Amino acid sequence: AQKITQTQPGMFVQEKEAVTLDCTYDTSDPSYGLFWYKQPSSGEMIFLIYQGSYDQQNATEGRYSLNFQKARKSANLVISASQLGDSAMYFCAHTGGFKTIFGAGTRLFVKA
Amino acid sequence: ETGVTQTPRHLVMGMTNKKSLKCEQHLGHNAMYWYKQSAKKPLELMFVYNFKEQTENNSVPSRFSPECPNSSHLFLHLHTLQPEDSALYLCASSQVHGSETNVLTFGAGSRLTVL
Numbered sequence: 408a409q410k411i412t413q414t415q416p417g418m419f420v421q422e423k424e425a426v427t428l429d430c431t432y433d434t435s436d437p438s439y440g441l442f443w444y445k446q447p448s449s450g451e452m453i454f455l456i457y458q459g460s461y462d463q464q465n466a467t468e469g470r471y472s473l474n475f476q477k478a479r480k481s482a483n484l485v486i487s488a489s490q491l492g493d494s495a496m497y498f499c500a501h502t503g504g505f506k507t508i509f510g511a512g513t514r515l516f517v518k519a
Numbered sequence: 520e521t522g523v524t525q526t527p528r529h530l531v532m533g534m535t536n537k538k539s540l541k542c543e544q545h546l547g548h549n550a551m552y553w554y555k556q557s558a559k560k561p562l563e564l565m566f567v568y569n570f571k572e573q574t575e576n577n578s579v580p581s582r583f584s585p586e587c588p589n590s591s592h593l594f595l596h597l598h599t600l601q602p603e604d605s606a607l608y609l610c611a612s613s614q615v616h617g618s619e620t621n622v623l624t625f626g627a628g629s630r631l632t633v634l
Contacts, residue, residue: 444623451625454624457622459620505550507564
């Protein structure tokens with residue numbers, strides 16, 4: 408069975424600094440996708456970034472980058488130049504087939 | 520309307536009531552999903568509909584009954600719920616190209632409280 412582990416319940420970062428949110432996964436799917444979603448206090452989940460299991464390069468989307476280490480089964484999210492609006496819950500997710508499962512999430516607090 | 524719309528946003532019901540949650544997507548996607556988000560628990564996948572056919576039922580109790588009349592609409596019918604069913608219910612849709620590139624677009628959620 409697939410499993411996503413996020414070991415940081417909460418993280419603090421100073422505005423304008425970079426922060427890394429950890430994610431490890433376990434899967435038996437030969438081909439899969441790894442995702443990060445953001446959930447602000449309003450509740451709506453927002454897609455941030457995607458990494459395919461066969462992609463050779465790490466994914467980047469603006470200030471977001473995904474540090475993918477397949478052998479270690481990790482898919483950490485790096486947010487550069489943190490902004491106050493980045494304060495939210497962040498979820499790592501795995502997709503295989505039509506099924507997407509999520510980790511428990513990390514709450515990020517950005518300090519002014 | 521754009522994206523994924525969920526109604527109602529808030530619902531309070533008694534354990535003997537029957538109510539429904541509605542989800543509508545305006546993105547032309549071919550798959551729709553129900554997730555349950557409880558406090559201090561990861562999002563739980565409940566149901567998946569792909570081209571209106573249910574492809575996943577994640578051991579959900581029968582007091583939750585999904586309905587997908589077309590590829591744009593998804594309902595979750597609720598009856599004789601328990602207080603532990605109180606949660607945020609999130610609807611999502613996606614355009615399935617390949618199995619691993621399944622980006623979900625979520626609605627704002629329906630906050631359910633069972634008294």
